[in-house]
C-alpha cells in the first residue's frame with residue numbers, strides 16, 4: 001500500500017526537548033517524507049530534570065535553555081518540522097486554565113489531523129503523564145462551541161501516545177507500530193544534535209530495532225526499525241475493520 005500524508009498535519013506536544021527525539025522523531029520524519037507537515041511544541045525546556053547533565057556541568061538555567069533550544073531547532077530542521085518552545089515551568093508541570101486556552105487556540109489555528117504526545121503514566125517522570133491530560137483537555141476545549149477562542153471549533157484529532165522510557169512499569173501497551181526503517185538515519189541525525197544525551201540515542205536505536213521485530217511479528221514485512229504507539233481513542237473513521 002502506498003501512503004500519502006499530503007494535507008495531513010501532525011502536532012507533537014512534548015513535555016521536554018529530548019522526548020521528541022527519543023520517542024517520536026522517526027514518525028515525524030516519516031510523516032514529512034510522506035508529504036505531510038509536522039509542528040512540534042516543546043512545552044518546557046526540561047531544566048528541572050531532563051537537562052540535569054547541563055546543570056551539573058555548571059550551566060545556568062538560562063544557558064541550559066539556550067543550548068536546548070539550539071539543539072532542538074537543529075533537530076527540527078533535520079526532521080523537516082516546525083518547532084515552538086513554550087518555556088513553561090517543569091517539575092512540576094501544572095495544568096492551568098491559561099495553559100489549556102493557549103494549547104486549545106493552537107489546535108484551532110493548526111487544525112491537526114493527528115496528535116502525538118506522552119503516555120498517561122510515567123512513574124519516573126510524572127510531568128510526562130500530566131501532558132496527556134493537558135493535551136486531551138485542550139483538545140476538548142478546542143472542539144467546543146461556547147469557549148472564548150478565535151476561529152471555528154476544531155475536529156477531534158486522534159491522539160497517539162508515544163513510548164515512555166520504561167514501558168512495563170507504566171502499563172504502556174502498544175497497539176500501533178510505525179515503520180521507521182526508511183527514516184532511521186534521519187532519526188539518528190536528529191538525536192545526534194543532543195551530544196550530552198548520546199548514550200540515550202543508542203538506547204533508542206536499540207528500542208527501535210526491538211519494536212521493528214515486534215512489528216514484523218504482527219505482519220509488517222521487512223520492518224527493521226519501528227516506534228511503538230498507543231492509540232487512546234478507538235478508530236471509528238472508516239466504519240469498518242481496518243488493517
Ligand SMILES: [Zn+2]
Pocket residue numbers: 015016019046050125128
Ligand atoms: Zn521528558
